Amino acid sequence: MKKVYRALRYHDRLAISYVYLIIMTSLYVGMILWSFHTEYEQYKICATTYEWGFGSSKFAMDESLNSMFQAIAFAIPGLLVMLFTGVSWDSVLGADRLRGWNRVVKASPVSPATRAKSLLFEKWKVFGICAAVSLAIGFVCSMLTVGSDFAMRVVVAILVTLLIVGSITFFIDAVATVLVAHAPAAWSSGIVVATIVLTFVPIMGIYILMFESLPYEGAGIPWTQYSSGYCFGPAWLVLIVIFAAVNVFAWFMLKHACARKE
Amino acid sequence: MNEYMDAVRLEGVCRSKNGCLYDVGFRVPKGTIMLLVGANGAGKTTTLNVLAGQYGIEQGTVYLFERPQSAEDPAERARMSVVFDTIPYGGSLNAEKVRRIFAGLYPQWNDEVYRGYLERFGLDEKKRIRDYSRGMQQKLQVACALSHNAELLVMDEPTANLDPGSREIILQCLMEYMQEGERSILVSTNMPGELDRYADGVTMIHDGRVVFSDEIDTILNAHGIVKCGPDEVSELDRADIVGIRHSRFNAEVMVRNREKVLTEHGNMAMDPATLDDILVFTNAYGKGAER
Numbered sequence: 001m002k003k004v005y006r007a008l009r010y011h012d013r014l015a016i017s018y019v020y021l022i023i024m025t026s027l028y029v030g031m032i033l034w035s036f037h038t039e040y041e042q043y044k045i046c047a048t049t050y051e052w053g054f055g056s057s058k059f060a061m062d063e064s065l066n067s068m069f070q071a072i073a074f075a076i077p078g079l080l081v082m083l084f085t086g087v088s089w090d091s092v093l094g095a096d097r098l099r100g101w102n103r104v105v106k107a108s109p110v111s112p113a114t115r116a117k118s119l120l121f122e123k124w125k126v127f128g129i130c131a132a133v134s135l136a137i138g139f140v141c142s143m144l145t146v147g148s149d150f151a152m153r154v155v156v157a158i159l160v161t162l163l164i165v166g167s168i169t170f171f172i173d174a175v176a177t178v179l180v181a182h183a184p185a186a187w188s189s190g191i192v193v194a195t196i197v198l199t200f201v202p203i204m205g206i207y208i209l210m211f212e213s214l215p216y217e218g219a220g221i222p223w224t225q226y227s228s229g230y231c232f233g234p235a236w237l238v239l240i241v242i243f244a245a246v247n248v249f250a251w252f253m254l255k256h257a258c259a260r261k262e
Numbered sequence: 263m264n265e266y267m268d269a270v271r272l273e274g275v276c277r278s279k280n281g282c283l284y285d286v287g288f289r290v291p292k293g294t295i296m297l298l299v300g301a302n303g304a305g306k307t308t309t310l311n312v313l314a315g316q317y318g319i320e321q322g323t324v325y326l327f328e329r330p331q332s333a334e335d336p337a338e339r340a341r342m343s344v345v346f347d348t349i350p351y352g353g354s355l356n357a358e359k360v361r362r363i364f365a366g367l368y369p370q371w372n373d374e375v376y377r378g379y380l381e382r383f384g385l386d387e388k389k390r391i392r393d394y395s396r397g398m399q400q401k402l403q404v405a406c407a408l409s410h411n412a413e414l415l416v417m418d419e420p421t422a423n424l425d426p427g428s429r430e431i432i433l434q435c436l437m438e439y440m441q442e443g444e445r446s447i448l449v450s451t452n453m454p455g456e457l458d459r460y461a462d463g464v465t466m467i468h469d470g471r472v473v474f475s476d477e478i479d480t481i482l483n484a485h486g487i488v489k490c491g492p493d494e495v496s497e498l499d500r501a502d503i504v505g506i507r508h509s510r511f512n513a514e515v516m517v518r519n520r521e522k523v524l525t526e527h528g529n530m531a532m533d534p535a536t537l538d539d540i541l542v543f544t545n546a547y548g549k550g551a552e553r
Contacts, residue, residue: 103314103316103346103350104344104350104351104363104367105367106314106315106316107314107315107316107339107342107344108336108339108340108367108368109336109337109338109339109340109367109368109369110336110367
């Protein structure tokens with residue numbers, strides 16, 4: 001705690017992003033473990049053996065190995081989400097540094113359009129790599145878990161969550177980055193606070209809805225219940241609408257920021 | 263590259279927020295050093311920020327190398343360098359990382375020249391910028407500005423945080439820069455006495471308006487300090503007075519039309535004025551806004 005205090009006191013605002021990263025790591029890991037434990041306990045009641053693989057290469061798996069695979073299926077995308085958020089948060093808080101650089105770049109022969117594009121490209125480059133990796137992991141996990149309906153649903157759900165959360169986070173981050181770089185100094189704090197809210201609320205919302213929507217007995221919100229199948233239902237529809245709205249908002253702000261007369 | 267007479271020309275530049283400018287106009291002829299002087303808050307930094315593409319303007323035109331400046335097509339900016347009043351580079355970077363970024367921004371970036379300046383200024387390439395003193399940070403900015411063969415150097419109080427030795431080294435570098443071709447410098451300062459021996463012209467800004475802009479000798483020859491009794495001040499034409507410093511027994515009056523005053527009031531003692539004197543009388547004892 002002393003170290004955190006010292007970090008806040010003596011170092012630049014970047015230290016706050018590390019604190020945020022630690023909190024979010026604990027939160028995500030805690031949530032993943034808790035969810036896994038709850039869902040697994042529910043599932044264990046009605047099944048004790050598991051069939052993995054596909055086609056003729058299906059194989060039986062004992063409970064402990066299955067648990068490990070499921071844990072991996074939960075943990076990796078979750079950790080990637082955490083990484084996305086941490087990385088993007090770091091760059092939002094580092095926007096004051098970016099503001100300084102923006103002065104240098106504005107005075108250089110680089111055009112405003114190139115400048116905005118390069119900022120966005122940097123963000124999407126990182127996002128693209130992470131998304132591709134997580135897609136590959138999710139795909140492999142989905143293929144392997146044909147015999148395990150529950151695990152498959154979870155993998156698909158986390159994969160979709162990852163994409164949505166990642167997109168929202170990075171859209172908002174990109175917009176905040178561009179806005180902070182363009183906006184007057186007095187706006188910076190407001191933009192950072194807005195970014196916190198816009199990033200954090202959807203992430204929490206998505207997680208809550210996702211786990212509530214899993215079809216086990218006694219699950220929470222009525223309109224997220226399905227008779228069978230995967231996690232694409234009304235809850236996801238709502239999330240996709242939120243996602244679309246956030247993106248429209250983000251692009252509007254981005255357009256506005258870029259169109260501002262230099 | 264086009265042939266040009268003026269490296270910089272501002273015509274009727276107006277801006278009403280974040281630093282006001284009213285009908286600002288002056289020029290920096292090719293191959294000259296122009297001082298931009300004025301008190302704190304006079305509009306020097308705003309003017310330089312307009313030139314550096316940081317701020318927009320509401321009226322008027324900014325010409326760089328005789329071409330109207332455009333935010334959408336800033337190609338002309340490859341030919342100019344800017345030294346800001348505070349270092350804009352991230353504190354976690356070092357001089358080596360700054361080099362890589364600048365090399366990507368400016369087509370004529372020269373690594374050898376840059377490294378030469380780092381060595382000359384005693385800057386450690388591996389040390390983080392936040393660990394540099396303010397003077398060292400300023401030197402790093404100057405090193406960057408001088409390393410991409412710019413034809414125009416725009417500097418906002420570049421010697422403000424430097425010790426006398428470092429100041430001399432920077433000024434020497436600027437002189438060497440000027441000797442390498444028909445290059446131009448626009449440099450703002452609120453201590454013109456430090457730089458006037460190197461400069462060709464001076465532009466004074468007061469409350470966002472240009473008070474005068476001309477060659478230094480012309481400005482110095484036009485101004486003078488009349489020493490007279492407090493009662494004699496009223497004999498002077500008010501239009502000639504820049505400012506009046508009263509003391510207990512006499513008054514010092516800065517006049518802008520020295521020859522005329524000498525002709526009309528031959529009995530009054532007249533001392534030559536320096537740029538520092540003009541700045542002091544304009545800001546502390548003057549009525550510059552009336553002009």
